Amino acid sequence: xxxxxxxxxxxxxxxxxxxxxxxxxxxxxxxxxxxxxxxxxxxxxxxxxxxxxxxxxxxxxxxxxxxxxxxxxxxxxxxxxxxxxxxxxxxxxxxxxxxxxxxxxxxxxxxxxxxxxxxxxxxxxxxxxxxxxxxxxxxxxxxxxxxxxxxxxxxxxxxxxxxxxxxxxxxxxxxxxxxxxxxxxxxxxxxxxxxxxxxxxxxxxxxxxxxxxxxxxxxxxxx
Numbered sequence: 001x002x003x004x005x006x007x008x009x010x011x012x013x014x015x016x017x018x019x020x021x022x023x024x025x026x027x028x029x030x031x032x033x034x035x036x037x038x039x040x041x042x043x044x045x046x047x048x049x050x051x052x053x054x055x056x057x058x059x060x061x062x063x064x065x066x067x068x069x070x071x072x073x074x075x076x077x078x079x080x081x082x083x084x085x086x087x088x089x090x091x092x093x094x095x096x097x098x099x100x101x102x103x104x105x106x107x108x109x110x111x112x113x114x115x116x117x118x119x120x121x122x123x124x125x126x127x128x129x130x131x132x133x134x135x136x137x138x139x140x141x142x143x144x145x146x147x148x149x150x151x152x153x154x155x156x157x158x159x160x161x162x163x164x165x166x167x168x169x170x171x172x173x174x175x176x177x178x179x180x181x182x183x184x185x186x187x188x189x190x191x192x193x194x195x196x197x198x199x200x201x202x203x204x205x206x207x208x209x210x211x212x213x214x215x216x217x218x219x220x221x222x223x
Contacts, residue, residue, distance in 0.1 A: 026054075026055075026211050026212065026213055027051065027052055027053050027054065027060060027210060027211070027212045027213070028051075028052050028054065028055045028056060028212065028213045028214070028215070029049060029050070029051045029052070029201075029212050029213070029214045029215070030049070030050045030051075030056075030215050031047075031048070031049045031050075031214060031215070031216040031217070032047065032048045032049075032216075032217045032219070033045075033047050033216065033217070033218050033219070034046040034047065034218075034219045034220070035218075035219070035220045036220070036221065036222060037220070037222040038222075040071070040074065040075075041070055041071050042068065042069065042070055042071075043068070043069045043070075043071070043078065043080075044066070044067075044068060044069075045065070045066060045067045045068075045069055045080060045082060046065075046066050047063070047064070047065040047066065048063070048064055048065075049061070049062070049063040049065075050062055051063070051212075053091075055213070059089050060088070060089060060090075061086060061087065061088045061089070062086070062087045063084060063085070063086045063087075064084065064085045064086075065082060065083070065084040065085075065105075066082055066083060066084075067080045067081055067082020067083065067107070067109075068080065068081060068082070069081075069111075076112060076113050077110075077111075077112050078110070078111045078112075079108075079109070079110050080108070080109050080110075080111070081106075081107075081108055082106075082107050082108075082109070083104070083105065083106055083107075084103075084104070084105040084107065084128075085102075085103070085104060085105075086102070086103040086104075086105065087100070087101070087102055087103075088100070088101040088102075088103070089101075101132065101133060102132075102133065103130055103131065103132045103133075104130075104131045105128050105129065105130050105131070106128070106129045107126055107127060107128040107129070108126070108127050109124060109125060109126040109127070110124070110125045111123065111124045111125075118148055118149055118153055118154075119146055119147075119148050120146070120147040120148070120155060121144075121145070121146055122143070122144070122145045122147075123142075123143070123144055124141075124142070124143035124144075124145075125140075125141075125142055125143075126140070126141040126142075126143070127139075127140050127141075128140075128141070137171065137172075137173075138171070138172040138173075139169055139170065139171050139172065139178060140169075140170045140172070141167060141168070141169050141170070142167065142168050142170075143165060143166075143167040144165060144166050144167070145163065145164070145165035146163070146164050146165070147161050147162070147163050147187070148161055148162045148163075149161045150162060155189055155192075155195075156189060156191075156192060157189060157190070157191045157192065158188075158189065158190075159188070159189040160186065160187070160188050160189075161186070161187050161188075161189070162184075162185075162186055162187075163183070163184070163185045163186065163187050163197055163199060164183060164184045164185075165181075165182075165183045166180070166181065166182050166183070167180070167181045168180045168181075175206060177206060178205075179203055179204060179205050179206075180203075180204045181201055181202070181203050181204075182201065182202050182204070183199055183200070183201040183202075183214065184199055184200060185197050185198055185199015185200065185214065185216075186198065186199065187216075192220075193219065193220045193221045194217075194218065194219055194220075194221070195217075195218045196215075196216065196217055196218070197214075197215075197216040197217075197218070198213075198214065198215050198216070199213075199214050199216075200212070200213055200214070201213075201214050
């Protein structure tokens with residue numbers, strides 16, 4: 001298949017998910033991830049997440065995250081120190097009214113990558129210190145993802161790929177289980193520095209779960 005046909009497949013998937021999201025309680029997250037290489041050792045991470053209760057327009061959460069990373073080995077084993085600002089607008093139980101919450105986070109993380117055949121694997125370990133209004137919490141997160149190119153052997157220009165991930169969140173005090181996220185989607189590499197991805201994520205909480213449609217953009221252009 002040529003790249004136009006693959007792009008049409010992605011477009012159909014997007015429009016189908018769009019139609020479903022407009023008529024259900026499925027939320028939607030628009031996500032941008034930037035990872036700019038400063039030199040062979042240092043990198044700058046930048047991220048924007050715009051999360052909605054519906055497809056668009058009913059804000060659930062806005063997250064801005066940034067950080068400076070350092071490669072312990074060439075292009076791998078990256079440690080990073082970062083900061084995140086999170087603005088949330090949860091609904092007040094039993095009403096159509098919202099409240100507003102602002103959170104500031106400091107976080108440390110370690111990312112390591114490996115490859116098994118065509119399967120690209122990433123492990124991310126993150127520890128967060130969360131300042132939520134007048135409250136303080138800490139949380140550990142483990143993220144495991146798999147990207148598998150479909151029409152090519154490598155994640156390169158014009159490659160279409162399947163993507164799955166799981167991320168578990170653990171609090172440092174009761175209740176220890178915070179949430180778990182399970183995701184599956186499909187993506188397209190415009191080139192080695194830019195790709196787009198769409199998929200569905202189920203977020204499992206202690207007493208509930210919710211499905212989110214995700215549209216993600218990844219940019220790794222150097223400075």
